[in-house]
Amino acid sequence: MDYSPMRFTAAAGSLVVLLTVSSTVSVSAAETDIFGIKLGAQLTLPVCELSSPAPAARRSNIGLGARAFNKLTTPPPEPLKAMPPSTGLCVAPGTTNMAVGNTEFGPGEYGYLVFATAEAPAWVAPIGMGIGAGAGDAFSLEGAGGLVLLRNGRVIALRFNTTGFEAEPRVMELLTRKFGSPGSQRAVTWNNDLGGSRDSISAQWRKPDFFADYSSVVQTQAMRAQGLSGGIGFLNIGNELGQQVLQPAASKEAEF
DSSP: OOOOOOOOOOOOOOOOOGGGGOTSSSSOOOEEEEEEEEEEEEEOOBBBOEEEEOOOOOOOSSSSSHHHHHHOOOOOOOOOOEEOOSSSSEEEOOOOEEEEEEEOOTTTTTEEEEOOGGGGTTTTTGGGGGGGOOOOOOOOOOTTTEEEEEEEEEEEEEEEEEEEEHHHHHHHHHHHHHHHHHEEEEEEEEETTTTTTEEEEEEEEEEEEEEEEEEEEEEEEHHHOOOOOEEEEEEEEEEEHHHHHTTTTOOOOOOO
8 A cells, every 4th residue: 555654744833722712702613623733635734852861860870780780770761752742732643563453654654743742632542551552662651642644645544542431421421422323322231240331332423424433431341350341442534545445454364
């Protein structure tokens, strides 16, 4: 699959954070921009600044034993960290190959979204908790709140982890206000080791060249032992091409 390099250009003015507006503000269901990012368009976000970690305190290397001890006990160098912007969002371009759905994205074909600290939505969970991103990237994902996928330099999909059951009412409120009622919705029942059960939500929106898939809980290992709270959910939003890309890879199991 042929991809063009990601092109980042500075956005004019501050971003409008459309999924975190006050409940008194009406948002048109026809809009296809998320946090000011328009599906199918060039990504116009500032690139995040990367900060170097503070240098480690100097240790005494006097004597062979001290040098050997310091070598064994010195922690590995900390990676660079994407710094949050003063307002809105910035993007940290991916630096390795990462498989998402049925497609592998290379350097410059995806990026991590970093929110301004004071504007980070409470329903967004850290990106590294569930998507498995960043294992080979050259910087820390601390503070990253989303993943943007591109093809030929244009946005095809956005991915967010959510804070499970806790986020469910807020995320459904925001999605319904922006995109209308879901085209399909069902309850998913989770059981824990204590004999309890709780329903989460799986909802889908479909419009011409647009999709949104929300599962309020998809990871429940800790919940099975500790109760039915928390968890991690996911939210995928994109255009038709993004929906095709995010489909799970087909099984290659041999038939007999």
